[in-house]
Amino acid sequence: MSKVKSLADLKRVREEALKKQEAKNTASKIQIIIGMGTVGIVAGARETLKAILDFIEKENLQDIAVRQTSNIGMDSWEPIIQVVVGDAPKVSYGKVSADVAQKIMKEHVVAGNVVSEYVIETQ
Amino acid sequence: MKELALHLLDIAENSVAAEAKNITISVLFDTEEDLLQMSIEDDGKGMDAERLERITDPFVTSRTTRKVGLGIPLFKAAAESCNGSFDIQSTLGVGTQITAIFQESHIDRMPVGDLKSTMISLLIGYPEVHWVFKYGINGNIFEFDDAPIKKELEGISLTDPGVLGFLKDYIASGIESTQSPVA
Numbered sequence: 001m002s003k004v005k006s007l008a009d010l011k012r013v014r015e016e017a018l019k020k021q022e023a024k025n026t027a028s029k030i031q032i033i034i035g036m037g038t039v040g041i042v043a044g045a046r047e048t049l050k051a052i053l054d055f056i057e058k059e060n061l062q063d064i065a066v067r068q069t070s071n072i073g074m075d076s077w078e079p080i081i082q083v084v085v086g087d088a089p090k091v092s093y094g095k096v097s098a099d100v101a102q103k104i105m106k107e108h109v110v111a112g113n114v115v116s117e118y119v120i121e122t123q
Numbered sequence: 124m125k126e127l128a129l130h131l132l133d134i135a136e137n138s139v140a141a142e143a144k145n146i147t148i149s150v151l152f153d154t155e156e157d158l159l160q161m162s163i164e165d166d167g168k169g170m171d172a173e174r175l176e177r178i179t180d181p182f183v184t185s186r187t188t189r190k191v192g193l194g195i196p197l198f199k200a201a202a203e204s205c206n207g208s209f210d211i212q213s214t215l216g217v218g219t220q221i222t223a224i225f226q227e228s229h230i231d232r233m234p235v236g237d238l239k240s241t242m243i244s245l246l247i248g249y250p251e252v253h254w255v256f257k258y259g260i261n262g263n264i265f266e267f268d269d270a271p272i273k274k275e276l277e278g279i280s281l282t283d284p285g286v287l288g289f290l291k292d293y294i295a296s297g298i299e300s301t302q303s304p305v306a
Contacts, residue, residue, distance in 0.1 A: 005293040013285040031133045068248025070136045
């Protein structure tokens with residue numbers, strides 16, 4: 001059972017985050033977008049997002065923006081995520097289960113190698 | 124869908140698509156009356172009377188990539204299949220309010236499911252929206268308002284690993300504090 005958290009705990013969290021931000025000199029911004037329309041949700045998109053957030057927390061990754069969108073429009077490929085690393089082209093992945101999401105986080109987001117077997121589009 | 128929490132996520136996506144700035148989601152148990160009430164209230168662009176009348180029809184959708192919308196009809200069916208009711212009110216330019224009521228003990232009532240993940244998905248996925256979540260049992264309510272949290276964070280991202288951990292614990296302990304039934 002977790003202990004009750006308060007806004008005072010959040011203050012400490014913020015101070016730690018600020019320290020980490022100062023320690024860094026270059027920031028390579030990473031953006032992850034996940035399709036959360038009805039079809040995506042039914043296909044398991046919330047679990048995919050959860051796996052991504054758990055990975056960020058576990059691996060203590062900084063500067064990753066995670067966004068949702070309701071409308072990617074490729075139903076048969078759901079759950080779909082899109083990954084943008086710095087100025088590189090946007091990579092769309094299809095049929096991203098929680099396990100596949102972990103793999104993409106490890107290989108693409110952290111190591112910089114596109115996981116080609118799940119790519120549906122690069123633009 | 125296998126969880127009511129997934130329906131809430133789906134319906135809230137509609138509110139975001141309707142450009143709502145403030146969205147409130149409530150999940151309230153009343154064990155005396157054997158009821159579970161779920162509502163989503165937004166200040167999005169709303170619907171006119173004609174559209175509102177047709178919105179529970181599965182062949183109505185505002186999306187342009189496909190011609191059918193199933194989110195609202197599915198949620199309505201989930202409520203009505205367990206001796207409940209479904210209501211949607213909307214005013215153009217003001218917002219929309221959806222309320223689904225379930226007989227809590229009904230054999231066909233879907234489990235509430237992973238409400239925490241639904242909340243975190245919305246919170247992280249749409250940081251520009253002001254989110255309020257209410258979860259309660261018999262008037263013992265945990266209210267999560269993201270405004271003071273965002274104010275406290277001042278520019279630190281919600282996806283900072285420390286912040287993610289905080290949000291998860293904060294919401295889990297809040298839900299637990301209401302001593303809700305195993306949903």
